[in-house]
Amino acid sequence: MNKNLKKCYEDYLVLKNICEKAGHRAISDGSGKYLFDIGLPYAAKKMGDRKKVTEEYFEGIQEKLFESAFLEMVAVFERIVFIKLDNAVGEAEKALTRNYGRSCPFHSSIRRFVRSPSDVNNLRGIRDIMYGKSNIPLVARLTEIINYRNRLAHGKRFGQETTLTLEETLSVLDEILEIIDGDAGS
């Protein structure tokens, strides 16, 4: 598994656990001092059901943790993929220059048959290069990830909700990286 993607997931699990433990402690601390110590915004306010309010507050944080982790994971994936894309373009140009003879058609301009990295400026572009209009499940999942990332990045103003989990997202992105690297090796 790609270690950078794995680290995103592991970091999320740690933060999730910290959040859960903080929530338990906030609820079980009868003095309320812990709420002040961790700076909960409502610590000094009157409330009817302290447990309910505390639980709901921590739920909000858990949701933010998930969304941040998701965005981070896709950002890490994007960074890795675009580095590999630059390398791939360089190698493809060299291979063409080396192997495409002077007598072949378009010899003098053959390097322009290779896409420039600037032709692919987002993950949809990467998906299209790799898979075109293919509808295999992996591509559908990648499309779902890209769409959900865009939804989160734009404040949920558009797009659909999904049933994606962070584990699935990690698995799909890791599999795509393996395919990219596997293609290079074959």
Next chain:
Amino acid sequence: MSLREKLQKLKENRTDETDWEARKNEWIGSADELYAEIRSWFADLEGEYLTFSLHKKTVEEESVGTYQISRLEIMFDDHAIILDPVGTNIVSAYGRIDFWLRGHKADKCMIVRFREDDGRYQWEILRGGNGKKRMKLDKDVLENIMEEWIDEKI
């Protein structure tokens, strides 16, 4: 055939246009039906151990618009289990209701509405992880999850 006639024919032949108003109303009704069914599953525990409470929430979805839909809370002792509708415009599904023990939303399950080939709808519960466990929603499944949460989180 004129251009207008050709365009009219294309429009009539489109079968993939969704009637979002109808879908929204159907979705709101389906959530209420699900809550009523769940309540009936635990009728013998209601009153003495469980309290069911419905609250309205506002949901805003692309294509569907803004609407009100019910959210269910199942209370016991000083804990609560939440069934919170997310929406109907879901990738690969016709509805999603998130289900969690209050305070533990990170470990939620998703109750998802799928449409079968015969046009009937079915509720299934998805549990997290990779390769997600997917089970038809019924009393036993819900009970098992609730028992697990009581054992592990309370």
